[in-house]
Amino acid sequence: MTRIAMFSLGGTIAMTQQSGSGGVQPALSASDLLAAVPGLAELGVTIDIHDFRRIPGASLTYADLLELASSIAKQFAGGVDGIVVTQGTDTIEETAYILDLVHEGDAPVVVTGAMRSASAAGADGPANILAALRTAASATARGLGVLVAFADELHAARYVRKTHSTSITAFTSPRGPIGHVVENEVRIPLRPVRRPAIAGADPSRRVRTSVVAATVDNDGELLRAAGELSDGLVVAAFGAGHVPAGWVSVLENISARKPVVLASRTGSGSVLSSTYGFSGSESDLLGRGLISAGHLDPYKARTLLHVLMLAGADRVAIDPAMRLVGDRA
Structure with a gap:
């Protein structure tokens, strides 16, 4: 059985309305997020969950993300077939690219999130997680580095951008998506050439x-x-x-x-x-x-x-x- 590791970092996808706060805040665990996803049993995958962070995407740091990259590498060394990362959409385009720059090997890493909080009408998080899990478990996604799954579109990390502040189709690429999830199938007709991974990035080094x-x-x-x-x-x-x-x-x-x-x-x-x-x-x-x-x-x-x-x-x-x-x- 295919084994997927899912890392939750917080963000809108994990946010709910908090009494007296005046707005949504990160509150849901990775288990909570998965519990809201329909059709998991039909995927035929084992999912290992990791509550890595529970913060807004705007507060992530390079130290956080390089620690995440190290944890992802350890999961692959332990036999995981693919990775899903959920986080705030504010910084998905940067997170995905950072992970892509240091990711080695062919196994897929798929980053996703949500534009609507878990407590909002029409929350898009469950559908995005399901598409990300399908992609991370698919042999079709191997050899492409880090992808962003959003609104059933698949984008290459080095091209994807957040181009709308509120739309559930906020993520686009100048060259368009490289693939889609269609009828529960991952289809990727465009396959960008992988670039060499960067080794030795040390988050303790002071760089501004x-x-x-x-x-x-x-x-x-x-x-x-x-x-x-x-x-x-x-x-x-x-x-x-x-x-x-x-x-x-x-x-x-x-x-x-x-x-x-x-x-x-x-x-x-x-x-x-x-x-x-x-x-x-x-x-x-x-x-x-x-x-x-x-x-x-x-x-x-x-x-x-x-x-x-x-x-x-x-x-x-x-x-x-x-x-x-x-x-x-």
């Missing part, structure tokens, strides 16, 4: 990374402050990788000392390399030592940068790592 967005008529003072306070920086640039001309000298100064990654704030499409030539253009910035994020959005780029730095990568090593692990290869 930031994302600074380019905006109209921005004088760069906040950018300068972020550059001083951060060990690594991601610039969420206009369009294909452009910033105000007044930022250029500031970025050149920071990139001489620390890794600065150039991403597009649009959330879809790649940073260019040689199309534009004005001051503050992508070619100008890359020529001054900034590192291209390729197709990665600013939040995924910051996640990759942070994990690389936790693994001890210096500024020189980060550019080729971004090329290999990110979407530039």
Whole structure:
């Protein structure tokens, strides 16, 4: 019988209305979540449950998630066939990508959650858990790394984004979902190429990374402050990788000392390399030592940068790592 380990981290999926609190809060255990899922007996799987955390997704840390990754690796070493992680939707896109960056092997890890609390009318958590369990137990999902299961859609961790604040179909990917759960069957017609896993990420290493967005008529003072306070920086640039001309000298100064990654704030499409030539253009910035994020959005780029730095990568090593692990290869 297929054996699945389910880790519960809290989030909306585990929230119920608390008397006198004025709002929902994490309260349900992994056992409580499973008790609300119909059709478990028909799955034909054994489920090991782990109450890993019981907090909102917004409060998760890299230390939490790397500890989770270590626990997942131990479960696979113990013979588990697949993993399901339930958590708050605020940070699913980052959690899934962090786990994907360090996950080794072909066994599937599936992250899910809910947009409606367990006590809300039409709660979507049970259906999402069922789809995640089906996917984690499916041979079809092997070799794809970490997936996000939501509203019967399956998304690759490195592409998925939360693009709506309340909709039950909040999770999308620029390239669309790679698969679906249809008539109780996992169907994955699109199979992205796996990237190498990052080894040696140490959560005890002190690393601070930031994302600074380019905006109209921005004088760069906040950018300068972020550059001083951060060990690594991601610039969420206009369009294909452009910033105000007044930022250029500031970025050149920071990139001489620390890794600065150039991403597009649009959330879809790649940073260019040689199309534009004005001051503050992508070619100008890359020529001054900034590192291209390729197709990665600013939040995924910051996640990759942070994990690389936790693994001890210096500024020189980060550019080729971004090329290999990110979407530039």
